[in-house]
Amino acid sequence: xxxxxxxxxxxxxAAQQRFLSLFLRSEREVFRYVAALVPNVADAEDIxxxxxxxxxxxxxxxxPSQPFTPWACRFALNKARQWMERHQRWRALLxxxxxxxxARRREELRPEFEAKLGRLDGCLGRLPDNQRALVExxxxxxxxxxxxAQESGRSVAATYKALQRIRQTLQACIENAPEPEGGGS
Numbered sequence: 001x002x003x004x005x006x007x008x009x010x011x012x013x014a015a016q017q018r019f020l021s022l023f024l025r026s027e028r029e030v031f032r033y034v035a036a037l038v039p040n041v042a043d044a045e046d047i048x049x050x051x052x053x054x055x056x057x058x059x060x061x062x063x064p065s066q067p068f069t070p071w072a073c074r075f076a077l078n079k080a081r082q083w084m085e086r087h088q089r090w091r092a093l094l095x096x097x098x099x100x101x102x103a104r105r106r107e108e109l110r111p112e113f114e115a116k117l118g119r120l121d122g123c124l125g126r127l128p129d130n131q132r133a134l135v136e137x138x139x140x141x142x143x144x145x146x147x148x149a150q151e152s153g154r155s156v157a158a159t160y161k162a163l164q165r166i167r168q169t170l171q172a173c174i175e176n177a178p179e180p181e182g183g184g185s
Contacts, residue, residue: 023052
């Protein structure tokens with residue numbers, strides 16, 4: 001049914017893999033960005049999903065020499081605007097320029113966020129495998145705490161406590177990590 005050549009299939013698969021890799025690394029940041037614009041987590045998740053579809057549709061226009069996350073957040077802002085326009089009570093946010101102000105402020109803070117994210121990546125890499133798996137399950141895959149507890153052989157309370165200790169370890173690591181070369185003001 002498909003008239004794609006093997007090379008075209010390979011190229012499409014490679015593009016999909018590249019897109020997924022970039023998007024999954026940025027998804028939490030895009031979600032935080034959207035969650036700051038809309039009041040409901042379920043709506044924010046829907047907007048992020050709509051954003052992912054729009055990003056994939058326009059992925060051939062992405063400039064790989066530029067950071068992916070800001071590009072993705074521009075799409076998310078447009079999707080959030082569309083959502084707000086559909087919800088009358090949020091129209092005032094658009095009229096008063098709040099979405100644009102948040103976008104402007106986020107762009108101002110981007111270097112600081114990116115530096116912290118770089119330090120976080122390094123700190124995550126230093127965690128023991130079992131701790132990193134717990135963090136990735138909870139924060140990246142959004143696995144429920146009950147399932148994580150079952151998978152790790154801990155009680156739910158012990159799993160929450162382990163996550164709390166890991167967060168404290170990561171925070172201390174980030175705060176004490178040296179600035180990346182070329183970073184800082």
